[in-house]
Amino acid sequence: MEIVRTGPDDARFAAWCGVWAAAQRADRPGEAPRPASDHVALGRRLTTPGGALRGTHRAAVADGAVVGALRLLLPVRDNTSVAYVDVAVHPAARRRGVGTALLAEAARLAAAAGRSSLVAEVDEPGPGTAGRAFAQAHGWTCGLQETRRDLLLPVDEDRLAALEAGAAAASAGYEVLTWRDRTPDRLLEDRALLGRRMSTDAPSGDVPVGEEDWDAARVREQETVVLDRGRTVLSAGAVRDGRLVAFTELHVPLAQPERAHQGATLVLREHRGHRLGARVKTAVLRELAATLPEVRRISTYNSDTNRPMVAVNEALGFVRAGGLSTWSTRLPA
Ligand SMILES: CC(C)(COP(=O)(O)OP(=O)(O)OC[C@H]1O[C@@H](n2cnc3c(N)ncnc32)[C@H](O)[C@@H]1OP(=O)(O)O)[C@@H](O)C(=O)NCCC(=O)NCCS
Known part of the structure:
Protein backbone atom coordinates (compact mmCIF):
# COMPACT_ATOMS: atom_id res chain seq x y z
CA MET A 1 0.00 0.00 0.00
CA GLU A 2 1.27 3.48 -0.81
CA ILE A 3 -0.02 6.92 0.07
CA VAL A 4 -0.11 9.37 -2.83
CA ARG A 5 -1.07 12.98 -3.19
CA THR A 6 -4.35 13.65 -4.95
CA GLY A 7 -6.76 16.54 -5.41
CA PRO A 8 -9.78 17.73 -7.36
CA ASP A 9 -7.90 17.84 -10.68
CA ASP A 10 -6.17 14.47 -10.31
CA ALA A 11 -7.27 11.32 -12.16
CA ARG A 12 -7.53 9.41 -8.89
CA PHE A 13 -9.90 11.87 -7.25
CA ALA A 14 -13.09 10.18 -8.50
CA ALA A 15 -11.99 6.97 -6.76
CA TRP A 16 -11.06 9.00 -3.68
CA CYS A 17 -14.65 10.36 -3.60
CA GLY A 18 -15.88 6.81 -4.16
CA VAL A 19 -14.20 5.69 -0.92
CA TRP A 20 -16.18 8.34 0.97
CA ALA A 21 -19.42 7.28 -0.70
CA ALA A 22 -18.81 3.59 0.10
CA ALA A 23 -17.94 4.41 3.72
CA GLN A 24 -21.05 6.57 4.12
CA ARG A 25 -23.29 3.93 2.53
CA ALA A 26 -21.94 1.33 4.93
CA ASP A 27 -22.48 3.55 7.97
CA ARG A 28 -25.88 4.98 7.04
CA PRO A 29 -27.40 2.68 4.40
CA GLY A 30 -30.64 4.64 4.14
CA GLU A 31 -28.97 7.90 3.16
CA ALA A 32 -27.52 9.24 -0.06
CA PRO A 33 -23.78 9.86 0.45
CA ARG A 34 -22.22 13.23 -0.28
CA PRO A 35 -21.94 13.64 -4.05
CA ALA A 36 -18.45 13.74 -5.57
CA SER A 37 -19.16 17.27 -6.82
CA ASP A 38 -19.25 18.44 -3.20
CA HIS A 39 -15.78 16.99 -2.48
CA VAL A 40 -14.49 18.53 -5.72
CA ALA A 41 -15.79 22.01 -4.86
CA LEU A 42 -14.45 21.82 -1.31
CA GLY A 43 -11.14 20.52 -2.67
CA ARG A 44 -10.86 23.47 -5.08
CA ARG A 45 -11.46 25.87 -2.24
CA LEU A 46 -8.80 24.23 -0.10
CA THR A 47 -6.21 24.26 -2.84
CA THR A 48 -6.89 27.82 -4.05
CA PRO A 49 -4.83 30.40 -2.14
CA GLY A 50 -6.47 33.32 -0.35
CA GLY A 51 -9.26 31.60 1.54
CA ALA A 52 -9.76 31.10 5.27
CA LEU A 53 -8.95 27.38 4.96
CA ARG A 54 -6.37 25.57 2.93
CA GLY A 55 -5.84 21.88 2.69
CA THR A 56 -4.55 18.84 0.91
CA HIS A 57 -5.69 15.33 -0.02
CA ARG A 58 -4.03 11.93 0.06
CA ALA A 59 -5.14 8.57 -1.30
CA ALA A 60 -4.11 5.17 0.05
CA VAL A 61 -3.56 2.94 -2.97
CA ALA A 62 -3.32 -0.87 -2.88
CA ASP A 63 -2.99 -3.03 -6.00
CA GLY A 64 -3.77 0.03 -8.11
CA ALA A 65 -7.07 0.79 -6.33
CA VAL A 66 -7.82 3.68 -3.99
CA VAL A 67 -8.80 2.10 -0.65
CA GLY A 68 -8.47 5.04 1.74
CA ALA A 69 -8.99 8.79 1.66
CA LEU A 70 -7.48 11.60 3.72
CA ARG A 71 -8.36 15.29 3.65
CA LEU A 72 -6.41 17.66 5.86
CA LEU A 73 -7.88 21.11 6.48
CA LEU A 74 -5.74 23.94 7.81
CA PRO A 75 -7.36 27.14 9.10
CA VAL A 76 -5.18 30.09 8.11
CA ARG A 77 -6.95 33.14 9.62
CA ASP A 78 -7.42 31.73 13.12
CA ASN A 79 -6.89 28.48 14.99
CA THR A 80 -3.53 28.10 13.31
CA SER A 81 -2.39 25.48 15.83
CA VAL A 82 -5.04 23.04 14.62
CA ALA A 83 -5.44 20.73 11.62
CA TYR A 84 -8.80 19.08 10.88
CA VAL A 85 -8.57 15.52 9.63
CA ASP A 86 -11.12 13.59 7.58
CA VAL A 87 -10.22 9.91 7.13
CA ALA A 88 -12.23 7.14 5.49
CA VAL A 89 -11.32 3.61 4.51
CA HIS A 90 -13.32 1.53 2.04
CA PRO A 91 -15.40 -1.02 3.99
CA ALA A 92 -13.72 -3.86 2.05
CA ALA A 93 -10.23 -2.71 3.12
CA ARG A 94 -10.70 -2.13 6.83
CA ARG A 95 -8.72 -3.52 9.76
CA ARG A 96 -5.53 -3.73 7.73
CA GLY A 97 -3.87 -0.59 9.01
CA VAL A 98 -4.91 1.71 6.15
CA GLY A 99 -6.63 4.18 8.51
CA THR A 100 -3.61 4.14 10.81
CA ALA A 101 -1.26 4.87 7.91
CA LEU A 102 -3.41 7.79 6.76
CA LEU A 103 -3.54 9.17 10.28
CA ALA A 104 0.26 9.01 10.51
CA GLU A 105 0.46 10.88 7.20
CA ALA A 106 -1.99 13.50 8.55
CA ALA A 107 0.17 13.96 11.64
CA ARG A 108 3.28 14.38 9.49
CA LEU A 109 1.63 16.92 7.18
CA ALA A 110 0.11 18.84 10.09
CA ALA A 111 3.41 19.02 11.97
CA ALA A 112 5.14 20.22 8.80
CA ALA A 113 2.51 22.99 8.60
CA GLY A 114 3.34 24.01 12.18
CA ARG A 115 0.19 22.56 13.76
CA SER A 116 0.20 21.09 17.26
CA SER A 117 -3.25 19.43 17.43
CA LEU A 118 -5.36 17.23 15.20
CA VAL A 119 -9.17 17.36 15.35
CA ALA A 120 -11.58 14.89 13.72
CA GLU A 121 -15.31 14.21 13.76
CA VAL A 122 -16.88 10.75 13.91
CA ASP A 123 -20.43 10.17 12.69
CA GLU A 124 -22.11 7.66 14.99
CA PRO A 125 -25.38 6.27 13.66
CA GLY A 126 -25.50 3.97 16.70
CA PRO A 127 -23.25 2.47 19.37
CA GLY A 128 -20.06 0.65 18.45
CA THR A 129 -18.93 2.64 15.41
CA ALA A 130 -15.55 1.90 13.88
CA GLY A 131 -14.59 5.59 14.02
CA ARG A 132 -14.94 5.76 17.81
CA ALA A 133 -12.95 2.53 18.32
CA PHE A 134 -10.31 3.81 15.89
CA ALA A 135 -9.96 7.18 17.65
CA GLN A 136 -9.74 5.46 21.03
CA ALA A 137 -7.18 2.96 19.73
CA HIS A 138 -5.01 5.92 18.74
CA GLY A 139 -5.31 7.53 22.16
CA TRP A 140 -7.41 10.49 21.00
CA THR A 141 -9.71 12.31 23.43
CA CYS A 142 -13.40 12.89 22.85
CA GLY A 143 -13.94 16.60 23.55
CA LEU A 144 -17.51 17.05 22.38
CA GLN A 145 -20.50 14.77 22.08
CA GLU A 146 -23.43 15.94 19.98
CA THR A 147 -26.75 14.30 19.24
CA ARG A 148 -28.10 14.31 15.72
C1 LIG B 1 -12.34 4.51 11.28
C2 LIG B 1 -11.69 3.97 9.98
C3 LIG B 1 -10.99 5.13 9.27
C4 LIG B 1 -10.64 2.91 10.40
O1 LIG B 1 -9.95 2.47 9.25
P1 LIG B 1 -9.10 1.07 9.27
O2 LIG B 1 -8.20 1.08 8.11
O3 LIG B 1 -10.05 -0.05 9.42
O4 LIG B 1 -8.26 1.26 10.63
P2 LIG B 1 -7.00 0.40 11.11
O5 LIG B 1 -6.98 -0.93 10.43
O6 LIG B 1 -5.80 1.25 10.96
O7 LIG B 1 -7.39 0.21 12.65
C5 LIG B 1 -6.52 0.58 13.72
C6 LIG B 1 -7.13 0.16 15.04
O8 LIG B 1 -8.34 0.90 15.28
C7 LIG B 1 -9.27 0.05 15.99
N1 LIG B 1 -10.45 -0.21 15.15
C8 LIG B 1 -10.66 0.18 13.87
N2 LIG B 1 -11.87 -0.21 13.45
C9 LIG B 1 -12.45 -0.88 14.46
C10 LIG B 1 -13.69 -1.53 14.64
N3 LIG B 1 -14.61 -1.58 13.63
N4 LIG B 1 -13.97 -2.10 15.83
C11 LIG B 1 -13.06 -2.08 16.83
N5 LIG B 1 -11.85 -1.49 16.72
C12 LIG B 1 -11.55 -0.89 15.55
C13 LIG B 1 -8.54 -1.25 16.26
O9 LIG B 1 -7.87 -1.10 17.49
C14 LIG B 1 -7.56 -1.29 15.10
O10 LIG B 1 -6.43 -2.11 15.35
P3 LIG B 1 -6.58 -3.72 15.11
O11 LIG B 1 -7.23 -3.93 13.78
O12 LIG B 1 -5.16 -4.17 15.15
O13 LIG B 1 -7.42 -4.23 16.23
C15 LIG B 1 -12.75 3.29 9.08
O14 LIG B 1 -13.51 2.36 9.83
C16 LIG B 1 -13.73 4.27 8.45
O15 LIG B 1 -13.49 4.74 7.35
N6 LIG B 1 -14.84 4.63 9.14
C17 LIG B 1 -15.77 5.64 8.65
C18 LIG B 1 -15.19 7.06 8.72
C19 LIG B 1 -14.69 7.41 10.12
O16 LIG B 1 -15.34 7.15 11.12
N7 LIG B 1 -13.50 8.05 10.19
C20 LIG B 1 -12.84 8.29 11.46
C21 LIG B 1 -12.45 9.69 11.66
S1 LIG B 1 -11.36 9.75 13.09
Whole structure:
Protein backbone atom coordinates (compact mmCIF):
# COMPACT_ATOMS: atom_id res chain seq x y z
CA MET A 1 0.00 0.00 0.00
CA GLU A 2 1.27 3.48 -0.81
CA ILE A 3 -0.02 6.92 0.07
CA VAL A 4 -0.11 9.37 -2.83
CA ARG A 5 -1.07 12.98 -3.19
CA THR A 6 -4.35 13.65 -4.95
CA GLY A 7 -6.76 16.54 -5.41
CA PRO A 8 -9.78 17.73 -7.36
CA ASP A 9 -7.90 17.84 -10.68
CA ASP A 10 -6.17 14.47 -10.31
CA ALA A 11 -7.27 11.32 -12.16
CA ARG A 12 -7.53 9.41 -8.89
CA PHE A 13 -9.90 11.87 -7.25
CA ALA A 14 -13.09 10.18 -8.50
CA ALA A 15 -11.99 6.97 -6.76
CA TRP A 16 -11.06 9.00 -3.68
CA CYS A 17 -14.65 10.36 -3.60
CA GLY A 18 -15.88 6.81 -4.16
CA VAL A 19 -14.20 5.69 -0.92
CA TRP A 20 -16.18 8.34 0.97
CA ALA A 21 -19.42 7.28 -0.70
CA ALA A 22 -18.81 3.59 0.10
CA ALA A 23 -17.94 4.41 3.72
CA GLN A 24 -21.05 6.57 4.12
CA ARG A 25 -23.29 3.93 2.53
CA ALA A 26 -21.94 1.33 4.93
CA ASP A 27 -22.48 3.55 7.97
CA ARG A 28 -25.88 4.98 7.04
CA PRO A 29 -27.40 2.68 4.40
CA GLY A 30 -30.64 4.64 4.14
CA GLU A 31 -28.97 7.90 3.16
CA ALA A 32 -27.52 9.24 -0.06
CA PRO A 33 -23.78 9.86 0.45
CA ARG A 34 -22.22 13.23 -0.28
CA PRO A 35 -21.94 13.64 -4.05
CA ALA A 36 -18.45 13.74 -5.57
CA SER A 37 -19.16 17.27 -6.82
CA ASP A 38 -19.25 18.44 -3.20
CA HIS A 39 -15.78 16.99 -2.48
CA VAL A 40 -14.49 18.53 -5.72
CA ALA A 41 -15.79 22.01 -4.86
CA LEU A 42 -14.45 21.82 -1.31
CA GLY A 43 -11.14 20.52 -2.67
CA ARG A 44 -10.86 23.47 -5.08
CA ARG A 45 -11.46 25.87 -2.24
CA LEU A 46 -8.80 24.23 -0.10
CA THR A 47 -6.21 24.26 -2.84
CA THR A 48 -6.89 27.82 -4.05
CA PRO A 49 -4.83 30.40 -2.14
CA GLY A 50 -6.47 33.32 -0.35
CA GLY A 51 -9.26 31.60 1.54
CA ALA A 52 -9.76 31.10 5.27
CA LEU A 53 -8.95 27.38 4.96
CA ARG A 54 -6.37 25.57 2.93
CA GLY A 55 -5.84 21.88 2.69
CA THR A 56 -4.55 18.84 0.91
CA HIS A 57 -5.69 15.33 -0.02
CA ARG A 58 -4.03 11.93 0.06
CA ALA A 59 -5.14 8.57 -1.30
CA ALA A 60 -4.11 5.17 0.05
CA VAL A 61 -3.56 2.94 -2.97
CA ALA A 62 -3.32 -0.87 -2.88
CA ASP A 63 -2.99 -3.03 -6.00
CA GLY A 64 -3.77 0.03 -8.11
CA ALA A 65 -7.07 0.79 -6.33
CA VAL A 66 -7.82 3.68 -3.99
CA VAL A 67 -8.80 2.10 -0.65
CA GLY A 68 -8.47 5.04 1.74
CA ALA A 69 -8.99 8.79 1.66
CA LEU A 70 -7.48 11.60 3.72
CA ARG A 71 -8.36 15.29 3.65
CA LEU A 72 -6.41 17.66 5.86
CA LEU A 73 -7.88 21.11 6.48
CA LEU A 74 -5.74 23.94 7.81
CA PRO A 75 -7.36 27.14 9.10
CA VAL A 76 -5.18 30.09 8.11
CA ARG A 77 -6.95 33.14 9.62
CA ASP A 78 -7.42 31.73 13.12
CA ASN A 79 -6.89 28.48 14.99
CA THR A 80 -3.53 28.10 13.31
CA SER A 81 -2.39 25.48 15.83
CA VAL A 82 -5.04 23.04 14.62
CA ALA A 83 -5.44 20.73 11.62
CA TYR A 84 -8.80 19.08 10.88
CA VAL A 85 -8.57 15.52 9.63
CA ASP A 86 -11.12 13.59 7.58
CA VAL A 87 -10.22 9.91 7.13
CA ALA A 88 -12.23 7.14 5.49
CA VAL A 89 -11.32 3.61 4.51
CA HIS A 90 -13.32 1.53 2.04
CA PRO A 91 -15.40 -1.02 3.99
CA ALA A 92 -13.72 -3.86 2.05
CA ALA A 93 -10.23 -2.71 3.12
CA ARG A 94 -10.70 -2.13 6.83
CA ARG A 95 -8.72 -3.52 9.76
CA ARG A 96 -5.53 -3.73 7.73
CA GLY A 97 -3.87 -0.59 9.01
CA VAL A 98 -4.91 1.71 6.15
CA GLY A 99 -6.63 4.18 8.51
CA THR A 100 -3.61 4.14 10.81
CA ALA A 101 -1.26 4.87 7.91
CA LEU A 102 -3.41 7.79 6.76
CA LEU A 103 -3.54 9.17 10.28
CA ALA A 104 0.26 9.01 10.51
CA GLU A 105 0.46 10.88 7.20
CA ALA A 106 -1.99 13.50 8.55
CA ALA A 107 0.17 13.96 11.64
CA ARG A 108 3.28 14.38 9.49
CA LEU A 109 1.63 16.92 7.18
CA ALA A 110 0.11 18.84 10.09
CA ALA A 111 3.41 19.02 11.97
CA ALA A 112 5.14 20.22 8.80
CA ALA A 113 2.51 22.99 8.60
CA GLY A 114 3.34 24.01 12.18
CA ARG A 115 0.19 22.56 13.76
CA SER A 116 0.20 21.09 17.26
CA SER A 117 -3.25 19.43 17.43
CA LEU A 118 -5.36 17.23 15.20
CA VAL A 119 -9.17 17.36 15.35
CA ALA A 120 -11.58 14.89 13.72
CA GLU A 121 -15.31 14.21 13.76
CA VAL A 122 -16.88 10.75 13.91
CA ASP A 123 -20.43 10.17 12.69
CA GLU A 124 -22.11 7.66 14.99
CA PRO A 125 -25.38 6.27 13.66
CA GLY A 126 -25.50 3.97 16.70
CA PRO A 127 -23.25 2.47 19.37
CA GLY A 128 -20.06 0.65 18.45
CA THR A 129 -18.93 2.64 15.41
CA ALA A 130 -15.55 1.90 13.88
CA GLY A 131 -14.59 5.59 14.02
CA ARG A 132 -14.94 5.76 17.81
CA ALA A 133 -12.95 2.53 18.32
CA PHE A 134 -10.31 3.81 15.89
CA ALA A 135 -9.96 7.18 17.65
CA GLN A 136 -9.74 5.46 21.03
CA ALA A 137 -7.18 2.96 19.73
CA HIS A 138 -5.01 5.92 18.74
CA GLY A 139 -5.31 7.53 22.16
CA TRP A 140 -7.41 10.49 21.00
CA THR A 141 -9.71 12.31 23.43
CA CYS A 142 -13.40 12.89 22.85
CA GLY A 143 -13.94 16.60 23.55
CA LEU A 144 -17.51 17.05 22.38
CA GLN A 145 -20.50 14.77 22.08
CA GLU A 146 -23.43 15.94 19.98
CA THR A 147 -26.75 14.30 19.24
CA ARG A 148 -28.10 14.31 15.72
CA ARG A 149 -31.82 14.97 15.44
CA ASP A 150 -33.95 14.73 12.32
CA LEU A 151 -37.20 16.51 11.56
CA LEU A 152 -39.54 14.95 9.04
CA LEU A 153 -41.36 17.47 6.84
CA PRO A 154 -43.90 18.90 6.63
CA VAL A 155 -43.84 20.00 10.25
CA ASP A 156 -47.06 19.37 12.12
CA GLU A 157 -49.00 22.62 11.57
CA ASP A 158 -50.38 22.83 15.11
CA ARG A 159 -46.88 22.52 16.61
CA LEU A 160 -45.42 25.06 14.23
CA ALA A 161 -48.22 27.57 14.69
CA ALA A 162 -48.09 27.28 18.49
CA LEU A 163 -44.33 27.78 18.58
CA GLU A 164 -44.54 30.65 16.12
CA ALA A 165 -47.26 32.46 18.07
CA GLY A 166 -45.47 32.03 21.40
CA ALA A 167 -42.18 33.25 19.94
CA ALA A 168 -43.79 36.24 18.19
CA ALA A 169 -45.50 37.31 21.43
CA ALA A 170 -42.22 37.09 23.37
CA SER A 171 -40.20 39.01 20.77
CA ALA A 172 -42.37 42.02 19.92
CA GLY A 173 -40.15 44.82 18.61
CA TYR A 174 -37.97 42.49 16.53
CA GLU A 175 -38.56 42.29 12.80
CA VAL A 176 -38.00 38.92 11.11
CA LEU A 177 -36.81 38.58 7.53
CA THR A 178 -35.58 35.79 5.30
CA TRP A 179 -33.07 35.65 2.45
CA ARG A 180 -31.58 33.06 0.15
CA ASP A 181 -27.87 32.45 -0.54
CA ARG A 182 -26.48 35.99 -0.36
CA THR A 183 -26.80 38.05 2.82
CA PRO A 184 -28.26 41.47 2.03
CA ASP A 185 -25.43 44.06 1.93
CA ARG A 186 -26.88 46.12 4.77
CA LEU A 187 -26.73 43.11 7.11
CA LEU A 188 -23.31 41.84 6.09
CA GLU A 189 -21.18 43.33 8.90
CA ASP A 190 -23.69 42.10 11.49
CA ARG A 191 -23.74 38.66 9.90
CA ALA A 192 -19.94 38.53 10.23
CA LEU A 193 -20.20 39.31 13.95
CA LEU A 194 -22.76 36.53 14.33
CA GLY A 195 -20.32 34.16 12.61
CA ARG A 196 -17.60 35.17 15.05
CA ARG A 197 -19.93 34.67 18.03
CA MET A 198 -20.99 31.28 16.68
CA SER A 199 -17.39 30.12 17.12
CA THR A 200 -17.29 31.21 20.78
CA ASP A 201 -20.87 30.74 21.99
CA ALA A 202 -21.90 27.37 20.53
CA PRO A 203 -20.71 24.64 22.93
CA SER A 204 -17.35 23.28 21.81
CA GLY A 205 -16.59 21.14 24.86
CA ASP A 206 -12.90 20.42 25.26
CA VAL A 207 -12.08 20.58 21.56
CA PRO A 208 -8.95 22.78 21.25
CA VAL A 209 -10.47 25.38 18.91
CA GLY A 210 -11.04 29.05 19.67
CA GLU A 211 -12.63 32.16 18.21
CA GLU A 212 -12.81 32.44 14.43
CA ASP A 213 -11.93 35.66 12.68
CA TRP A 214 -14.98 36.63 10.60
CA ASP A 215 -15.47 39.78 8.55
CA ALA A 216 -17.71 40.72 5.63
CA ALA A 217 -15.26 39.34 3.06
CA ARG A 218 -15.17 35.95 4.81
CA VAL A 219 -18.98 35.79 4.83
CA ARG A 220 -18.96 36.39 1.07
CA GLU A 221 -16.19 33.81 0.59
CA GLN A 222 -18.20 31.25 2.55
CA GLU A 223 -21.35 32.01 0.54
CA THR A 224 -19.46 31.41 -2.70
CA VAL A 225 -18.02 28.12 -1.45
CA VAL A 226 -21.43 26.86 -0.39
CA LEU A 227 -22.94 27.75 -3.76
CA ASP A 228 -20.00 26.10 -5.54
CA ARG A 229 -20.69 22.97 -3.48
CA GLY A 230 -24.12 22.83 -5.11
CA ARG A 231 -26.07 23.97 -2.08
CA THR A 232 -28.66 26.64 -1.65
CA VAL A 233 -29.01 28.30 1.75
CA LEU A 234 -32.18 29.67 3.25
CA SER A 235 -31.66 32.06 6.15
CA ALA A 236 -33.92 33.86 8.59
CA GLY A 237 -32.81 36.72 10.79
CA ALA A 238 -34.17 38.96 13.52
CA VAL A 239 -33.52 42.70 13.26
CA ARG A 240 -33.76 45.33 15.99
CA ASP A 241 -33.03 49.02 15.36
CA GLY A 242 -31.68 48.09 11.94
CA ARG A 243 -29.16 45.57 13.29
CA LEU A 244 -29.20 41.83 12.67
CA VAL A 245 -29.11 40.23 16.12
CA ALA A 246 -30.09 36.61 15.44
CA PHE A 247 -30.03 34.22 12.51
CA THR A 248 -30.47 30.63 11.43
CA GLU A 249 -29.71 28.89 8.14
CA LEU A 250 -30.66 25.70 6.31
CA HIS A 251 -28.42 24.17 3.66
CA VAL A 252 -30.14 22.24 0.88
CA PRO A 253 -27.99 20.17 -1.54
CA LEU A 254 -29.64 20.86 -4.90
CA ALA A 255 -28.72 17.44 -6.33
CA GLN A 256 -30.29 15.68 -3.31
CA PRO A 257 -32.85 18.11 -1.93
CA GLU A 258 -34.69 15.45 0.11
CA ARG A 259 -32.44 16.11 3.09
CA ALA A 260 -31.47 19.57 4.32
CA HIS A 261 -28.83 20.32 6.93
CA GLN A 262 -29.32 22.77 9.72
CA GLY A 263 -26.46 25.26 9.64
CA ALA A 264 -25.69 27.77 12.35
CA THR A 265 -28.29 29.34 14.63
CA LEU A 266 -27.31 32.14 16.99
CA VAL A 267 -28.94 34.87 19.07
CA LEU A 268 -26.53 37.56 20.29
CA ARG A 269 -26.08 37.25 24.03
CA GLU A 270 -27.64 40.64 24.78
CA HIS A 271 -30.82 39.68 22.89
CA ARG A 272 -31.42 36.28 24.45
CA GLY A 273 -34.53 35.48 26.48
CA HIS A 274 -37.04 36.69 23.85
CA ARG A 275 -37.50 33.35 22.12
CA LEU A 276 -35.73 34.65 19.03
CA GLY A 277 -34.23 31.20 18.41
CA ALA A 278 -37.71 29.74 17.96
CA ARG A 279 -38.80 32.81 16.00
CA VAL A 280 -36.09 32.58 13.33
CA LYS A 281 -36.35 28.78 13.13
CA THR A 282 -40.10 28.83 12.54
CA ALA A 283 -39.62 31.61 9.97
CA VAL A 284 -37.04 29.63 7.99
CA LEU A 285 -39.27 26.53 8.09
CA ARG A 286 -42.16 28.53 6.60
CA GLU A 287 -39.84 29.81 3.88
CA LEU A 288 -38.57 26.29 3.19
CA ALA A 289 -42.10 24.91 2.84
CA ALA A 290 -43.01 27.73 0.44
CA THR A 291 -39.90 27.67 -1.76
CA LEU A 292 -38.32 24.19 -1.48
CA PRO A 293 -41.16 21.76 -0.73
CA GLU A 294 -39.08 18.85 -2.06
CA VAL A 295 -37.09 18.82 1.22
CA ARG A 296 -38.41 15.88 3.29
CA ARG A 297 -36.05 15.95 6.25
CA ILE A 298 -33.74 18.27 8.16
CA SER A 299 -30.79 17.01 10.20
CA THR A 300 -29.31 19.02 13.05
CA TYR A 301 -26.52 18.42 15.57
CA ASN A 302 -26.56 19.79 19.10
CA SER A 303 -24.40 19.35 22.14
CA ASP A 304 -26.49 17.81 24.90
CA THR A 305 -25.43 20.75 27.07
CA ASN A 306 -27.15 23.19 24.71
CA ARG A 307 -30.54 23.00 26.42
CA PRO A 308 -32.15 26.11 24.84
CA MET A 309 -31.44 24.91 21.29
CA VAL A 310 -32.44 21.32 22.01
CA ALA A 311 -35.70 22.54 23.58
CA VAL A 312 -36.61 24.50 20.43
CA ASN A 313 -35.77 21.53 18.24
CA GLU A 314 -37.77 19.09 20.33
CA ALA A 315 -40.74 21.47 20.34
CA LEU A 316 -40.58 21.42 16.52
CA GLY A 317 -40.65 17.61 16.50
CA PHE A 318 -37.00 16.73 15.83
CA VAL A 319 -36.20 13.15 16.91
CA ARG A 320 -32.87 11.50 17.75
CA ALA A 321 -30.91 9.94 14.88
CA GLY A 322 -27.54 8.98 16.36
CA GLY A 323 -24.65 11.21 17.25
CA LEU A 324 -21.51 13.01 16.23
CA SER A 325 -18.40 13.04 18.38
CA THR A 326 -15.39 15.34 18.01
CA TRP A 327 -11.97 13.99 18.90
CA SER A 328 -8.54 15.54 19.23
CA THR A 329 -4.95 14.69 19.95
CA ARG A 330 -1.82 16.73 20.53
CA LEU A 331 1.11 16.16 18.23
CA PRO A 332 4.49 15.52 19.82
CA ALA A 333 6.42 18.80 20.21
C1 LIG B 1 -12.34 4.51 11.28
C2 LIG B 1 -11.69 3.97 9.98
C3 LIG B 1 -10.99 5.13 9.27
C4 LIG B 1 -10.64 2.91 10.40
O1 LIG B 1 -9.95 2.47 9.25
P1 LIG B 1 -9.10 1.07 9.27
O2 LIG B 1 -8.20 1.08 8.11
O3 LIG B 1 -10.05 -0.05 9.42
O4 LIG B 1 -8.26 1.26 10.63
P2 LIG B 1 -7.00 0.40 11.11
O5 LIG B 1 -6.98 -0.93 10.43
O6 LIG B 1 -5.80 1.25 10.96
O7 LIG B 1 -7.39 0.21 12.65
C5 LIG B 1 -6.52 0.58 13.72
C6 LIG B 1 -7.13 0.16 15.04
O8 LIG B 1 -8.34 0.90 15.28
C7 LIG B 1 -9.27 0.05 15.99
N1 LIG B 1 -10.45 -0.21 15.15
C8 LIG B 1 -10.66 0.18 13.87
N2 LIG B 1 -11.87 -0.21 13.45
C9 LIG B 1 -12.45 -0.88 14.46
C10 LIG B 1 -13.69 -1.53 14.64
N3 LIG B 1 -14.61 -1.58 13.63
N4 LIG B 1 -13.97 -2.10 15.83
C11 LIG B 1 -13.06 -2.08 16.83
N5 LIG B 1 -11.85 -1.49 16.72
C12 LIG B 1 -11.55 -0.89 15.55
C13 LIG B 1 -8.54 -1.25 16.26
O9 LIG B 1 -7.87 -1.10 17.49
C14 LIG B 1 -7.56 -1.29 15.10
O10 LIG B 1 -6.43 -2.11 15.35
P3 LIG B 1 -6.58 -3.72 15.11
O11 LIG B 1 -7.23 -3.93 13.78
O12 LIG B 1 -5.16 -4.17 15.15
O13 LIG B 1 -7.42 -4.23 16.23
C15 LIG B 1 -12.75 3.29 9.08
O14 LIG B 1 -13.51 2.36 9.83
C16 LIG B 1 -13.73 4.27 8.45
O15 LIG B 1 -13.49 4.74 7.35
N6 LIG B 1 -14.84 4.63 9.14
C17 LIG B 1 -15.77 5.64 8.65
C18 LIG B 1 -15.19 7.06 8.72
C19 LIG B 1 -14.69 7.41 10.12
O16 LIG B 1 -15.34 7.15 11.12
N7 LIG B 1 -13.50 8.05 10.19
C20 LIG B 1 -12.84 8.29 11.46
C21 LIG B 1 -12.45 9.69 11.66
S1 LIG B 1 -11.36 9.75 13.09
